[in-house]
Amino acid sequence: MPALRTRRGWWPGRPRGGPAPGVVAGTRGTEPAPRLLLVTGPCLVGLPSQLPDGSEIPLPPILLGRLGSDPQKKTVCIYGHLDVQPAALEDGWDSEPFTLVERDGKLYGRGSTDDKGPVAGWINALEAYQKTGQEIPVNVRFCLEGMEESGSEGLDELIFARKDTFFKDVDYVCISDNYWLGKKKPCITYGLRGICYFFIEVEC
Numbered sequence: 001m002p003a004l005r006t007r008r009g010w011w012p013g014r015p016r017g018g019p020a021p022g023v024v025a026g027t028r029g030t031e032p033a034p035r036l037l038l039v040t041g042p043c044l045v046g047l048p049s050q051l052p053d054g055s056e057i058p059l060p061p062i063l064l065g066r067l068g069s070d071p072q073k074k075t076v077c078i079y080g081h082l083d084v085q086p087a088a089l090e091d092g093w094d095s096e097p098f099t100l101v102e103r104d105g106k107l108y109g110r111g112s113t114d115d116k117g118p119v120a121g122w123i124n125a126l127e128a129y130q131k132t133g134q135e136i137p138v139n140v141r142f143c144l145e146g147m148e149e150s151g152s153e154g155l156d157e158l159i160f161a162r163k164d165t166f167f168k169d170v171d172y173v174c175i176s177d178n179y180w181l182g183k184k185k186p187c188i189t190y191g192l193r194g195i196c197y198f199f200i201e202v203e204c
Helices: 037-042 116-131 155-161
Strands: 048-050 056-058 063-067 075-081 101-103 105-107 137-144 172-175
Touching: 075 116, 116 137
Parallel strands: 075 137, 075 172
Antiparallel strands: 048 056, 063 137, 101 105
């Protein structure tokens, strides 16, 4: 898995000091992390999004990947997102937010916890199974999107379009975009309440 071989390689496809891909909640570009495509063996889905002025822009592709197809095993779909909120040094960062740095054994950078770091953690876990010669106990599906910070635009359409194919045999979904109880105590979130969005335009 060359794109995510080390902890420092969690942000694949971006030259050191280059522009940060996947910032969609602000004014930066929406370019996906290209080398991750090689890792997941993707099925890409790109949909247009209409802006308030009526123009359309392409949404970043959603990456679908699969590992294993043993009918005797349960299938787990791992959800994650590769986009982030905008960040700038003047916001209070101690270092350039889009340059990953390590200090005292910790990684600092936009997306290192929300959510590129957790996505890399899944890849590293699978790599550990492979390197130690252990059988992965489940079939794995990946669903990695690039619009989570903007309401997951296009994700619903993808899920309904692939419910009888890619998602058909999924038994469980695991979301790696959640919280710890403090800095040293992870937790398992077993239920989410969901979110409703409303857009109201008032003319006087």
